[in-house]
Amino acid sequence: MQCHLFHLMPYPHLPPDFDDMKKYPTSWVIFSNKHYDPVKGVEIYNRYLDELEWAEELGFDGVCVNEHHQNAYGTMPAPNIMAAALTRRTKRVKILVLGNGLPLRDHPLRVAEEIAMLDVMSGGRIVSGFVRGVGVEYFSMGVNPTYSRERFAEAHDLIIKSWTEPGPFDFEGKHYRVRYVNVWPRPLQKPHPPIWIPSFGSRDTGVWCAHPSRKYAFLSTYLPDKTVKGLFDACFETARQHNYELSPYQLGRLMPIYVAETDEQARREGNQHIAWLFHRGLRYIPEMLFPPGYLSPSAALFMAKSYHEVDWTKLSVDEMSEAGYCVVGSVETVKRRLANSMKEMGWGILMPLLQIGDMPADRTRKNMKLFATEVMPYLRAEFDNLHPMMAKSA
């Protein structure tokens, strides 16, 4: 099993009346940046980087950063900058950028260049995630969301080609046209850094990742067990249709996890921070979360019908924990829940989010330590039992 610590770098210092949903309908885009205090920012950025660096010592396989714009949920608009900081302060762990929002960028070659730089700087420790960005981010950056899917596909093709074919060559797309594609430096890993795709419940994305020409890891975020199972089953089915066996390392789960001495203590200590994440950090205006054309017509209709599943503001933390959006409990409970999920769904990558919402430093470290010393070794052993052929390849 691979276990990579996920971090969002949230901005925890929200106004005291932030639960007034009329006054603060969302923590994104229209939530004024006057609420961001850069003096506090100095402290939290450095604290969060310390947490990511400590993950190496605790035995995690990798550390994850990600891109989000104009919000309190995650203050990493430029994830490659955080990844750059980590290349110099870690030696062993993978650094996973999950991911760069390709359609949101003016030019995909900037992503190709920056990831190649990071790969060389880190000695080949980079995993390159590609995302379309959250729908609201099309409001932030002014990019036309009706081209989101097209731009993603075209940017992806251009980046892969720029990493794998000798330059210079010309690229004539609909959205990007370059006479001289010739990326310096080239990435260290061959044929290129692994591509992982975080997704928010899109079956189409899962099928696309599982195609034998790509075999990209497909990562589910913030979804209940039954939805994740359906998505992963679609990936296995795609592999079967193409006559190959899907590896557990093609499926990953991102989950907020809080582990403590007892179930009761875990709930008492952890629930408030998970509530911050889902009820404050992920507080969206639906029309902004799904801007025009962001989803395909069929996906948009489906989402309109199943919006309640992602309207976290209406779910309690206990309900979410029960359904598998997150895991909260004693060492035994967390071990059992995750081992069952691994067994039933076939994934081999876990990305625990252990600093959650406004969780302070001491509690974060306690959570990280308990997870790394008690839960992670158990899951690794369980994984090796399930997949003896892969036992040494993690």
Add this chain to the structure above:
Amino acid sequence: MAFKEELIDIHGSQIQLLSDGSGEPLLYLHSAGGEVAWLPFFEMLSRDFKVYVPAHPGFSKSGGLDKIDTVHDLVFHYTDLMDALGLKTALVAGLSLGGWIAAELAVHHPERIRKLALMGAVGLYWKGAPPMPDIFAASGPQTREIVFFDPNSELARMVIPDNPTAEQLEAVLKAREATARVGWNPYLYDPRLIERLYRITMPTLLIWGDSDRLVSIEYGKAYQKGIKGSRLMTIEKCGHAPPIERPEPTAKALREFFK
């Protein structure tokens, strides 16, 4: 109501077209709301004119959004559509997004429009005017507030229902996408249009609701300033959509102007 509904092929795009009446051809270009239904307003006009109501590419039952990137592609489309209908010239009326398209069509092909009516037209960036609210970020109830003089009227609730049917929802999703395709950024305007308005030489009437909260009357004044000889009139107790909220006085004004 014996209006005709058909799908016509415009160079590979299937376009939904409603039509009825007799007399001089009148091409109506609809708003971002996608009012492609035989409204009382069209019925009133069809007594004096042959009224054509096509759905823009990507709206309602029309395809062809894949051929549209900017408002200028819509100008090509409507030139082709007029050719397909055998209309050498026509009276052209447009509401909001449709008003913008009509203004661009008039700039490109002044010889094909005999008279032009722009109602609550977007299309201009005007520093002196209040910025338009973001319709792409608005919920249904917020949209009602923005669009209607009386957002609580039965009419407003029928046009923008709180709980749309699956069919209505699909139409809304299509309309949002097709509008955003040409109007996301710049937000519902063409930076070059204002300096090209001098090309509009046919008689032009500008109709604004007196309480338009989406496209304020200042935009109407900007069009009036740019289009020589144009006249700006307001419809009382009316929001952004005169043909929908106040069909009688709006149809009357159009009839008098077009005849």
